[in-house]
Amino acid sequence: MKRIVVALGGNALQSEGKPATAKEQLEIIKKTSVYLVDIIEEGYELIIAHGNGPQVGRLLLQNEASQNITPAMPFDVCGAMSQGMIGYHVQQAIGVELKNRGINTPVVTLITQVVVDKNDEAFRNPTKPIGPFYTKEEALILKEKKGYDIVEDAGRGYRRVVPSPMPKKIVEIESINTLMKEGQIVITVGGGGIPVIEEEEKRIGVAAVIDKDLASERLAEDIEADILLILTAVEKIALNFGKPNQRLLDKMNIEEADEYIKEGQFAPGSMLPKVKAAVTFAKSKEGRTAIIASLHKAKEALEGKSGTVVEM
Amino acid sequence: MKRIVVALGGNALQSEGKPATAKEQLEIIKKTSVYLVDIIEEGYELIIAHGNGPQVGRLLLQNEASQNITPAMPFDVCGAMSQGMIGYHVQQAIGVELKNRGINTPVVTLITQVVVDKNDEAFRNPTKPIGPFYTKEEALILKEKKGYDIVEDAGRGYRRVVPSPMPKKIVEIESINTLMKEGQIVITVGGGGIPVIEEEEKRIGVAAVIDKDLASERLAEDIEADILLILTAVEKIALNFGKPNQRLLDKMNIEEADEYIKEGQFAPGSMLPKVKAAVTFAKSKEGRTAIIASLHKAKEALEGKSGTVVEM
Numbered sequence: 001m002k003r004i005v006v007a008l009g010g011n012a013l014q015s016e017g018k019p020a021t022a023k024e025q026l027e028i029i030k031k032t033s034v035y036l037v038d039i040i041e042e043g044y045e046l047i048i049a050h051g052n053g054p055q056v057g058r059l060l061l062q063n064e065a066s067q068n069i070t071p072a073m074p075f076d077v078c079g080a081m082s083q084g085m086i087g088y089h090v091q092q093a094i095g096v097e098l099k100n101r102g103i104n105t106p107v108v109t110l111i112t113q114v115v116v117d118k119n120d121e122a123f124r125n126p127t128k129p130i131g132p133f134y135t136k137e138e139a140l141i142l143k144e145k146k147g148y149d150i151v152e153d154a155g156r157g158y159r160r161v162v163p164s165p166m167p168k169k170i171v172e173i174e175s176i177n178t179l180m181k182e183g184q185i186v187i188t189v190g191g192g193g194i195p196v197i198e199e200e201e202k203r204i205g206v207a208a209v210i211d212k213d214l215a216s217e218r219l220a221e222d223i224e225a226d227i228l229l230i231l232t233a234v235e236k237i238a239l240n241f242g243k244p245n246q247r248l249l250d251k252m253n254i255e256e257a258d259e260y261i262k263e264g265q266f267a268p269g270s271m272l273p274k275v276k277a278a279v280t281f282a283k284s285k286e287g288r289t290a291i292i293a294s295l296h297k298a299k300e301a302l303e304g305k306s307g308t309v310v311e312m
Numbered sequence: 313m314k315r316i317v318v319a320l321g322g323n324a325l326q327s328e329g330k331p332a333t334a335k336e337q338l339e340i341i342k343k344t345s346v347y348l349v350d351i352i353e354e355g356y357e358l359i360i361a362h363g364n365g366p367q368v369g370r371l372l373l374q375n376e377a378s379q380n381i382t383p384a385m386p387f388d389v390c391g392a393m394s395q396g397m398i399g400y401h402v403q404q405a406i407g408v409e410l411k412n413r414g415i416n417t418p419v420v421t422l423i424t425q426v427v428v429d430k431n432d433e434a435f436r437n438p439t440k441p442i443g444p445f446y447t448k449e450e451a452l453i454l455k456e457k458k459g460y461d462i463v464e465d466a467g468r469g470y471r472r473v474v475p476s477p478m479p480k481k482i483v484e485i486e487s488i489n490t491l492m493k494e495g496q497i498v499i500t501v502g503g504g505g506i507p508v509i510e511e512e513e514k515r516i517g518v519a520a521v522i523d524k525d526l527a528s529e530r531l532a533e534d535i536e537a538d539i540l541l542i543l544t545a546v547e548k549i550a551l552n553f554g555k556p557n558q559r560l561l562d563k564m565n566i567e568e569a570d571e572y573i574k575e576g577q578f579a580p581g582s583m584l585p586k587v588k589a590a591v592t593f594a595k596s597k598e599g600r601t602a603i604i605a606s607l608h609k610a611k612e613a614l615e616g617k618s619g620t621v622v623e624m
Contacts, residue, residue, distance in 0.1 A: 062375060082396070084392040084393045084423055092515055106487050106490075172418065175420040175496055201408065203404055
């Protein structure tokens with residue numbers, strides 16, 4: 001039985017252009033769960049990771065808007081809340097979809113911490129924008145009062161940026177493995193995991209965002225998955241994206257991928273981390289495959305009929 | 313090896329009179345984790361349940377205060393977020409405390425749904441106050457616009473009330489059992505669990521609060537625990553509480569407990585649900601013991617040196 005880590009992107013969790021209500025979120029997640037249970041029905045062992053960008057952004061907004069009546073929660077705690085919020089809907093929707101197909105496999109969300117290196121160079125160069133846009137005046141106050149790193153986002157205002165360090169170790173990996181071994185479906189490393197640093201006799205949550213595709217890759221290696229399936233809004237990776245000579249790729253090997261990365265073919269913060277995660281996984285051990293594909297063609301991608309396959 | 317469900321009350325999670333910041337919460341939870349790891353070191357198999365009243369109250373406050381800029385999350389989703397928020401701190405603190413004592417047992421929070429009966433009479437008679445106080449005018453608007461049930465809280469304003477139905481089934485029970493069987497420490501049914509009702513081909517989150525002590529009791533029965541340990545702020549149960557003839561109880565059997573309940577000895581919403589949970593557990597099977605004790609004397613309570621024991 002093949003073991004798959006599925007990394008869900010933003011389009012699996014909410015609908016663009018619709019209000020960001022819990023009802024709309026649950027509707028989209030119910031649709032997503034149909035694609036996921038299709039994979040489970042094919043006999044794959046599934047483990048689910050997901051992003052949390054827009055969701056945690058809204059939690060930050062709520063925290064700021066109400067900080068005069070109740071204390072704002074720090075970023076790591078907001079990450080934990082988003083794991084609860086998203087995981088609840090995903091496990092509920094998958095659970096119901098499984099039940100309606102006569103499958104009794106348990107599905108559960110684990111609150112998951114991911115260790116990052118406090119010496120990761122990302123901490124000296126925060127790049128990941130989070131939360132609302134600010135005016136210049138607001139930004140200056142936040143910088144002074146809370147020590148936020150702030151960058152100007154051309155034309156749209158100012159934003160807080162946090163570091164995006166590499167995932168080193170999944171704290172709850174043993175629990176994940178135990179549940180998988182019993183054939184259960186686990187939802188984990190939500191939003192890339194809650195980033196924590198380890199010091200002597202301590203484990204401390206930090207304001208940072210671990211890329212969810214890189215965290216999924218770490219997870220896939222740790223549980224010895226056969227396939228890392230990164231689901232997104234497009235069917236295949238494109239070279240010369242959006243240009244007249246655009247070309248869609250059915251597959252690429254790790255040398256080709258490295259070459260394309262050097263050429264700057266993939267947008268940072270979008271396709272680049274996905275390709276990097278795919279390459280890292282394909283490189284990690286003989287026989288491991290990464291696939292970048294559309295959520296709506298997840299099953300077809302596993303049948304070799306859609307998506308871009310990345311192999312050694 | 314004896315299996316214990318520990319139900320943590322509000323005093324285990326935050327400090328009265330201190331600001332409700334994440335930092336203060338984590339400080340208290342670190343202290344709580346010392347008491348819990350003491351129990352683990354004694355060789356007990358531990359599973360942890362906890363309340364979420366003040367925490368979910370603050371989430372509701374944040375949601376209301378910011379509803380003009382981002383959609384407010386419904387009550388079930390706030391419950392899921394509180395499980396993430398509290399569970400994260402509890403698993404982090406226990407994990408570190410274990411590690412510092414050279415114990416490598418994994419500890420993890422499961423997002424947990426608890427099924428309630430949609431015909432539970434509680435749905436016709438909502439009694440559990442949640443969230444902020446309102447003026448009469450605000451209360452009337454919420455009643456009309458959102459269909460909230462509102463009650464007047466003598467002298468302090470108006471509050472939303474939700475039903476407090478009985479816990480019938482823990483959806484994620486198999487995952488809990490799997491992890492326990494491997495000797496892992498599980499944090500579950502946070503805040504009494506996320507209340508869901510089951511309809512044909514559906515599972516739907518509802519605005520309700522399951523009493524955390526009754527949910528802990530359900531859990532204790534389901535995992536065949538030996539002991540249900542309800543930790544609170546007082547050392548023992550009192551008869552004639554606060555009166556000149558107050559008497560502290562070292563133990564009571566289920567007949568005595570039922571008698572005291574009939575006499576109205578225990579305050580609803582405070583000691584009464586704890587005693588009811590304790591009695592239900594003690595009654596459920598020969599040899600099962602419930603103990604109501606102080607968080608700070610948890611270990612002593614298990615040694616018979618503190619707390620009130622409830623037995624068949």
